Amino acid sequence: MLPSAIIKKVLSHIDPDELIALTADLVRINSVWDPAAGTSEQAVAEKVARWAQSQGFVVQIDQVAPNRSNIIISGPTGSEKRTLMFEAHTDVVTPGDVSAWRYDPFGAEIVGRRMYGRGTNDTKGNLAAMLIAMKALKTAAVELSGSVVGGALCDEEDQMLGVTDFIKRGHADKITAAVICEPQDGMICTSQKGAVRASYRITGRMSHGAMPLSGLNCAPAIARLIDGLHQLEKKAATTVGCDTHLGWPSFTPTVIQAPSAGAPQLNVMPGEAEVLVDIRTTPAQSHQKITTELKTLAQNVTQKVRESYKQYDDLLDLQRRQDLAVRVDILTDRPCTLTDAAEPIVKAAAWAIQTISRKTPVFGGVPGATDGTFLWSMKNIPIVTMGAGNRRIPHQIDEWVDLDQLIETAGVYALTALQYLRAG
Numbered sequence: 260m261l262p263s264a265i266i267k268k269v270l271s272h273i274d275p276d277e278l279i280a281l282t283a284d285l286v287r288i289n290s291v292w293d294p295a296a297g298t299s300e301q302a303v304a305e306k307v308a309r310w311a312q313s314q315g316f317v318v319q320i321d322q323v324a325p326n327r328s329n330i331i332i333s334g335p336t337g338s339e340k341r342t343l344m345f346e347a348h349t350d351v352v353t354p355g356d357v358s359a360w361r362y363d364p365f366g367a368e369i370v371g372r373r374m375y376g377r378g379t380n381d382t383k384g385n386l387a388a389m390l391i392a393m394k395a396l397k398t399a400a401v402e403l404s405g406s407v408v409g410g411a412l413c414d415e416e417d418q419m420l421g422v423t424d425f426i427k428r429g430h431a432d433k434i435t436a437a438v439i440c441e442p443q444d445g446m447i448c449t450s451q452k453g454a455v456r457a458s459y460r461i462t463g464r465m466s467h468g469a470m471p472l473s474g475l476n477c478a479p480a481i482a483r484l485i486d487g488l489h490q491l492e493k494k495a496a497t498t499v500g501c502d503t504h505l506g507w508p509s510f511t512p513t514v515i516q517a518p519s520a521g522a523p524q525l526n527v528m529p530g531e532a533e534v535l536v537d538i539r540t541t542p543a544q545s546h547q548k549i550t551t552e553l554k555t556l557a558q559n560v561t562q563k564v565r566e567s568y569k570q571y572d573d574l575l576d577l578q579r580r581q582d583l584a585v586r587v588d589i590l591t592d593r594p595c596t597l598t599d600a601a602e603p604i605v606k607a608a609a610w611a612i613q614t615i616s617r618k619t620p621v622f623g624g625v626p627g628a629t630d631g632t633f634l635w636s637m638k639n640i641p642i643v644t645m646g647a648g649n650r651r652i653p654h655q656i657d658e659w660v661d662l663d664q665l666i667e668t669a670g671v672y673a674l675t676a677l678q679y680l681r682a683g
């Protein structure tokens with residue numbers, strides 16, 4: 260048990276006004292990665308670096324790509340036994356149609372106990388909370404048995420170049436656990452869905468819409484593919500079932516395009532089509548098996564469509580070249596993550612939430628991938644994902660965060676570190 264005097268001491272160094280002001284400063288910097296518009300994470304990364312330096316932290320700035328930097332902050336240090344990382348991303352997604360917003364997306368306007376703006380929820384509020392938590396641990400000068408590292412990383416919303424660079428440079432080598440600071444509404448998320456994304460390319464033969472028998476239509480293959488994907492989803496649902504925290508596995512055709520390029524025309528039967536599928540997995544599934552199933556589906560569809568065209572040609576006494584083909588390419592393969600509930604970081608987070616909120620911690624899972632996916636899968640680092648903000652709000656218009664939940668989160672982060680790195 261940590262002495263309550265130490266807990267109080269650390270929490271007394273969390274200044275809610277400072278947290279709110281820092282969140283607002285970060286939100287007011289547009290950090291959408293949009294080279295055409297001239298915006299990137301750079302200005303917000305520099306802001307984080309300046310703030311951390313002004314608090315006396317040692318800061319490293321790593322350039323990941325032009326105008327895209329990671330900020331690595333060395334927090335309080337103890338013996339080398341454990342190193343806890345706080346991770347938050349500096350990029351935000353586009354506000355979309357700004358006229359649809361009731362509030363300025365980069366205004367950080369406060370109404371009641373909510374702050375509105377792009378990134379308030381995902382995840383600049385939580386970035387500010389982790390910085391304030393690190394400051395509280397430093398200022399309180401409590402003895403820790405390990406070290407704290409803060410990572411404000413770029414490009415989480417797209418290719419995750421920031422975390423990949425962080426790992427490549429060896430920063431993750433000493434990390435023994437990480438808190439991924441993302442909006443999970445105060446829950447402790449110990450698992451994340453995985454993703455397999457694939458592209459099916461169907462090659463038939465183009466022809467005039469009035470003379471379809473002189474070509475080979477891709478449409479029957481598309482229909483069979485969509486049905487086949489649904490059958491795979493049904494099989495996954497019945498074999499692995501519904502994950503307690505992550506829900507059902509899914510195989511979703513998201514883009515169906517014929518022709519696959521160029522303008523579609525009603526009287527032209529396209530010779531090429533593309534079907535994109537977004538598969539989200541739970542830890543009980545094997546990605547290798549899914550990849551094999553996707554390839555088998557391509558072969559089966561090719562065979563079935565050719566057979567069906569052959570039968571039709573026999574009926575009509577035609578001799579068409581039966582060379583319709585279906586090919587599949589795997590575009591993304593991101594594993595699920597699953598941190599054991601017995602891991603010290605999970606226990607520390609649960610204790611911190613209980614201590615701050617006096618409520619039983621709620622456990623959950625993250626529906627999408629985060630930077631934590633890479634820390635977990637490439638470096639075997641146990642991760643928990645937690646932070647302030649309603650989980651349905653990210654990427655929407657009028658994004659907001661509840662300020663009281665944010666203040667509570669800074670306390671939860673600080674106590675999680677205190678417990679995970681407690682001396683003795």
Ligand SMILES: [Zn+2]
Pocket residue numbers: 348381382415441442
């Ligand atoms: Zn995020």
